[in-house]
Amino acid sequence: MNNAIGVFDSGVGGLTVAREIMRQLPNETIYYFGDVKNCPYGDKTKEEIIKYTDRAVKFLIDKGVKMIVLACNTATAAALDYLQDKYDIPIIGVVQPGARRAIQATENNKVLVLGTKFTANSKVYDIEIENINSEILVFDKACPAFVPFIESEGNLDKEATKNILKESLNNTSNLGIDTVVLGCTHYPILKKDIEEYYGSSIKVISSGREAAREVSTVLGYAKLHQKKLNKKEHKFYISEASENFNNIASKWLNKEITAEVVEI
Amino acid sequence: MNNAIGVFDSGVGGLTVAREIMRQLPNETIYYFGDVKNCPYGDKTKEEIIKYTDRAVKFLIDKGVKMIVLACNTATAAALDYLQDKYDIPIIGVVQPGARRAIQATENNKVLVLGTKFTANSKVYDIEIENINSEILVFDKACPAFVPFIESEGNLDKEATKNILKESLNNTSNLGIDTVVLGCTHYPILKKDIEEYYGSSIKVISSGREAAREVSTVLGYAKLHQKKLNKKEHKFYISEASENFNNIASKWLNKEITAEVVEI
Structure with missing residues (x-):
């Protein structure tokens, strides 16, 4: 079926998801919506997040997409159930896939989720994993320094990356975990560094x-x-x-991107 | 929802899938059907495989299962589409999940599928992968010695395992692949040995x-x-x-299993 896949995020983070869809499913077309006007969602109420997300999802559905990906942990936590009930086309989030992969990957049933403050406080991964497999122990760690660092201009300095990981992930290596979930769509940009930090015995999963x-x-x-x-x-x-969106999109997708500004 | 998951195979192979469902989803109940009377399916016509598989699936549906897993590559290749069209509950096979994971895991777009002669000749993985991502090159290798070796009595001897891998997988290391799919439900019993054989730079996926x-x-x-x-x-x-079914089931699931004999 020739219709596009709609991918939604409050900003640029979801572009890592779009990039993965392009890599795994090169036959598919993507329509991406970044709600940069209302970004970030992390400090908004659940009702506001549902309102903004619904508006963008409706815009994408009106463009004829065959399914929707909420490529944002915050929007998934707040709005996924509401939108799945409201619309007929398939709508998926990023939390459940990451949770399922963690369940599959862990062998000692100890998992660490890295995310924004909002995601860590919401315990959304804990709840999803507990619903499916209550034998797994989930730890959450907020890494508020990651997003501004990743969005900062220029290439990410190796030494600066090492330092920020060391500060943010302090004390997480000794939790006895064998699996780490990157519970924020920005974090895959640091995936190789995070893998290096934890070493080969700990699996790092990108939601x-x-x-x-x-x-x-x-x-x-x-x-x-x-x-x-x-x-x-x-x-x-x-x-x-x-400009920030266009710059980051062009860098992450490795081609010139000029997004169309729309009022919804 | 409290209903069981129906798992079907022509024999014991699907028990490795049942075991994985038990591990990942400990809340769920499994009803397993092994069509040992008509095993193996590999030498039957497509029409016969559809007839036998349909009969077992209908038996499981009458027992009230909420979904069906065709835990058999041959039955998936021959009967999945037919059964998905015929019944209302979700029915999944083993080929598509393995194909999707291979697409996700490969970074150099070269994948090797190990399977029975039937699976290798049917090119069912090639077709599934090609449908989703035509940039990936798929090699098939039949390993007819694996199933009788795995089903043989007693614990698998380390040295004998090494020898059989060496003979069966000869010349597959130099194909340039970075991902191997175990395209037969028996093969996960040898997963660690196959991983050792290929080394850490090649990912081994169990369908x-x-x-x-x-x-x-x-x-x-x-x-x-x-x-x-x-x-x-x-x-x-x-x-x-x-007796063979009960013995292998008890060994692989690590608890005493006595299957009920039913006429369908």
Whole structure:
């Protein structure tokens, strides 16, 4: 089926998910919406997050997408259930795929989730994992320094990265965990560094990468895959002009991106 | 939802999938059907495989299962589409989950699938992967010596295992692959040995383990998960008395299993 996949985030973070969908499913087209006008969502109420997310999802559905990915842990925590009930097309988030992969990957049933303050405080991963497998112990660690560091200009300095990891992940190595979940869509940019930090005996899981896998699972069972290379152009929409968005999108996707500003 | 998950195989192989479902999803109950009377399926026609598989699936559905896993590569290749069209409950196979994980895991787009002669000749993994991501090159290798070796009595001798891997996997290391799919539900019994054989730079994927993950995905989106530990006893059915089935089941699941013989 030739329709696009709608990918939503409050800002640039979801681009790591879009990038993974492009890598795993090169036949598919993506329509991306970044609600940069209202970014970040972390300090908003649940009702506000539902309102903003719903507006963007409706915009994407009106553009004809065949499924929606909430490529944002905050929006997933606040709005996924509401939107799944409201709309007929498949809507998935990033939390559940990451949780399922952690359940699959851990062998000693001890998992650490790294995320923003909002995600860590919401315990959304703990709840998802507990619902499926209550034998697993989940630790949460907020890493508030990561997002501004990742979004900062220029290439990420190796030494500065090492230092920020050392400060942020302090005391997490001795929790006895064998699996770490990157519970924020920005963090895959630091994945190799985080893997180095923890060493080869600890598996590092990117929720966004797992979400891309589950896009394929959902499309597969719904028989909605685009089977031939006959796709349209990826499109990028933002709710307010943002040079920062275009710069980061161009860097992360490795091609010139100029998002269209739309009022919704 | 308290209903069981139906797991079907022509024999014992699917028990590795059942075991993974038990490990990842300890809240869930399994009803297993092994069609030992008609095992193996590999030398049967597509029509016969559909007939036998359909009969077992109908038996499990009559027992009230909420979803079906065709824990057999041959039955998946021959009967999955037919059964998905025929029945209303979710039915998944082992091939697609393994294919999707291979797509996710490979970084150099070169994947090797190990399987029975039937699976290798059917090119079922090649077709599934090609449908989703035509940039990936898939090699197939039949390993007909593995199943009789794995089913043989007693514990698998380390030296004998090494020899059989060396003979069967000869010339596959130099294909340039970075990902190997165990495309037969027996092979996870040799997973650690196969990982040792290929070394740490090549990822080894078990289709059954990925199927268990997708059971969780499908139950999650259909909101069919059993959320509390309130499960029933796992049950095992076979189509003909078989000491071999009970012995292998008891060994692989690490508890005494006596399957009920049923005529269907």
